[in-house]
Amino acid sequence: MKLGSDLRALEGRIGHQFARPDLLVQAVTHNSVASATREDYQRLEFLGDRVLGLVMAEALLEHDRSATEGQLAPRYNALVRKEACAEVARDIGLGEVLKLGRSEMMTGGRRKLALLGDAMEALIAAVYLDAGFAPAKAMVLRLWGKRIETAEDRALDxxxxxxxxxxxxxxxxxxxxxxxxxxxxxxxxxxxxxxxxxxxxxxxxxxxxxxxxxxxxxxxxxxxx
Known part of the structure; x- marks a missing residue:
């Protein structure tokens, strides 16, 4: 499968070139344009949520070796919640490359928090399936960046x-x-x-x-x- 220039540019922004381009296409395909031969990102989203959770749990433990579970939990939630995923998705311009149906585009789907958050999780899963845990972890840590260091300040009650x-x-x-x-x-x-x-x-x-x-x-x- 040959990727368009928009998805090639996305590969550059996330720092990963896909050996299986079909995974990237699936990760940016919303169910409004899915078909029997074109799978949407919902299954990838399910997996990506778990990969993200493991990466963030490890990162927080490494960042603050003296933190208790009670201190880590709200920091973790701040980093993996849909709002955080959508924020990262906006940083990399994920919304601009999403494949959406007309009705979703007309209602501002490229800017919707839940949609962007779901697609970001799907993208993480796509990298994981394409290359394994280490590259997926490296991408997540790179994209989340200083958010991990400032998780305590970002944590919600x-x-x-x-x-x-x-x-x-x-x-x-x-x-x-x-x-x-x-x-x-x-x-x-x-x-x-x-x-x-x-x-x-x-x-x-x-x-x-x-x-x-x-x-x-x-x-x-x-x-x-």
């Missing part, structure tokens, strides 16, 4: 991170359900469940409702990641 996760997947905000309130008024203990529309949920307890909600959101993010 768990409730905000969970809400953004849901919004990026066209879900309503999560629900927070008070399961119990025990103890005296001066020392209450709240048990709260965070639940998403897709049925995923997690519980946590804390000495205030707000802290219990934050803890439940953090627990649910760990389930999702």
């Amino acid at each position: 768990p409730k905000t991170a969970l809400q953004e996760w849901a919004q990026a997947r066209k879900m309503p905000p999560p629900d927070y359900i008070v399961l119990s309130r025990e103890g005296p008024d001066h020392a209450p203990v709240f048990r709260i469940k965070a639940r998403l529309q897709n049925g995923k949920e997690a519980e946590a307890t804390a000495a205030s409702k707000r802290k219990a909600e934050q803890a439940a959101a953090e627990a649910l993010l760990k389930v999702l990641m």
Whole structure:
């Protein structure tokens, strides 16, 4: 398969030339133009999300060897969430080369956060399948760059991170359900469940409702990641 000049230019921007160009074409093909002979990027997106997660987990552990799990989790979420992927996609001009149907183009598909984030994950998977983990890791580290060093500053509180996760997947905000309130008024203990529309949920307890909600959101993010 011969790539067009736009995709050759993209190869230059990401620093990887494909031995299997069909993988790159699939990574930039939206389901609005997919067909029986033209696969879209959804399966690649599924894989790319996992590759990105492993790369970022390793990078964060290496960057701060003294950080606890509680400190690492929000940094990790800041680096792998759809907003971060879309930001990198914009940096490399991924939106300009996406293959979209007319309706998607008319509604600004090349600029949509969720679409750009999904395509970025698909591109990571395409490099992984084309050349293996080491080149995919090298590309991710190069493209994410200083974002890894500044992850602590970019990290969101768990409730905000969970809400953004849901919004990026066209879900309503999560629900927070008070399961119990025990103890005296001066020392209450709240048990709260965070639940998403897709049925995923997690519980946590804390000495205030707000802290219990934050803890439940953090627990649910760990389930999702």
